[in-house]
Amino acid sequence: MEHPFQEINRALTVLNDALCKWERFTGHQSVLILREQGGFVHRSVSGKPGVPEDRTDAELMEIIDE
Numbered sequence: 001m002e003h004p005f006q007e008i009n010r011a012l013t014v015l016n017d018a019l020c021k022w023e024r025f026t027g028h029q030s031v032l033i034l035r036e037q038g039g040f041v042h043r044s045v046s047g048k049p050g051v052p053e054d055r056t057d058a059e060l061m062e063i064i065d066e
Contacts, residue, residue, distance in 0.1 A: 003040055012042055012049075020047035031060045 003009050012034070019030050023046050034042040043051040045060060 001040060001042070003036075003042070012044075016044050016047040016049060018047070019044070023047060029064055031064050033057055033060065 003012070015032070019032065023029060029046050030044075032042070032044045032047075034040075042049065043057070043060065045051055045063060051060065
């Protein structure tokens with residue numbers, strides 16, 4: 001789902017790219033969840049969007065809690 005404000009879409013892309021680079025250098029993992037009133041949702045794991053909808057936010061958070 002794309003955000004209706006293009007600047008936010010661009011910022012999410014830049015942030016995800018930076019997270020990918022950071023994780024390559026450090027071995028760290030990340031989970032990014034943005035939920036906005038009105039229904040917009042962006043979820044990415046290790047800088048990669050497109051997380052399957054059948055994975056809950058709690059399941060994603062377990063990735064970094066390990």
